[in-house]
Amino acid sequence: MTAEQPATPPGTAQRLLQLLDEATLEVIPLKGAQEQILRTSEKATVAVTCSPKFGLSRTLEHCTVAANAGRRVVPHLAARMVRDHASLRDFVRQVADLGVTDLYVIGGDAETPAGKYHEAAELLDDLAAMEHPFTRIGVGCYPEGHPHIDDDRLWEALLRKQSHATYLVSQMCFDATAFTSWLTQARARGVTLPVRVGVSGPVKLAKLTELSLRIGVGQSLRFLGKQHGLVGNVLMGRTYDPAPFLRAVLAGQPGRGDDVEGLHVFTFNQVAACQDWLDTQRGARA
Known part of the structure; x- marks a missing residue:
């Protein structure tokens, strides 16, 4: 038995099936992304990323496509791409008009912030002070660290963010032992939010x-x-194939075993392959 294959507790297969059914599929608003969104199942939850290269308008454009197609939508909002309080309010209004109730807030990759917000926690503070439609707010976490932020700052930021959030989304990970070790440490440090595990789709x-x-x-x-x-x-x-990693994560959860809320699948805009993989996994466990 390898480190990636701990003993599998009873019910793991059924729990995995539930997570697959409730997975969020991340789409990057590149050329052709609208077609990728429409390749998701009609009951899919679609997360639309944002980046300095494309701007928030591109994120909103693709969120509109997903919402009009009947998908459940989770916009990404990068704090460093928001100029000020008024811009934040305008973004909130536009996604509220689409019926969005779930938002994923990140710091963002822009080297120079567009305005007043330098990190997610600052934006979350302002968001909490305004009227908004969000019943769920996700924030990022980094089980294997961040290439540009030291661990002490990551823990400090996560504890601050969780007061305004309802769940975590992890950085993409391949090492189940590293993930579950981080989760144990997170609980010991007072991080209580459930996690959506960031996992690669079936990419070459x-x-x-x-x-x-x-x-x-x-x-x-x-x-x-x-x-x-x-x-x-x-x-x-x-x-x-993400399945062995996911089974190992479920087998290695600390505490009561309910720390993992769901999956966040990085599709890299290869939605058809991800959808086929999900359908195959469901069929194998039907």
Whole structure:
């Protein structure tokens, strides 16, 4: 039995099936993303990212596509892309008009903030002081650290953010032991929010390697390579399967086992492959 395959508690398969049914599929508003959104199932929850390159208007445009198609929508809102209180209020109004009740707030990747907000906690403070429709607010967490922020600052920020949030979304991870160890530490430090586990969809391993290094999860990727012969599988053109990682996470949860609320699937705009994988996993456990 490897570190990635602890003893599986009773009910894990059923719990995994529930998480798959309630997974959030992340879409990046690149060219062709509207078609990707429409490839999700009619009951899907679609998260739309934001970045300095495309601006909040592109996020709102694709949220509109998803909402008009009947999908449940979770907009990303990067604090560093919001100029001021008035801009925040305008964004809230526009997503409220779409019927959005779930928002995911991040600090953002912009080197220079567009205005007054430098980190997610500052924006969350202002959001809490205004009228808004959100019954759920997610914030990010980093089980394997952040490439540009030290651990002490990450813990401090997370404790501050959780007073305004209802759930966490983790950085993409491949190492179940690292994830569950972080979760145990989080509980010990007073972080009480449930987590939506950030997991890669079934992307070709060659592409996943490139993307993982770019977004700062190279350490986790090295674990994947050590455990699963990544180089050979890349050369053979194989695709990553998230299922073993997820089963290991569920088996290794601390406490009562209800720390994991759901999944946040990084589709990298390969929605059809993700949808096929989800359907296959459901079928195998039907």
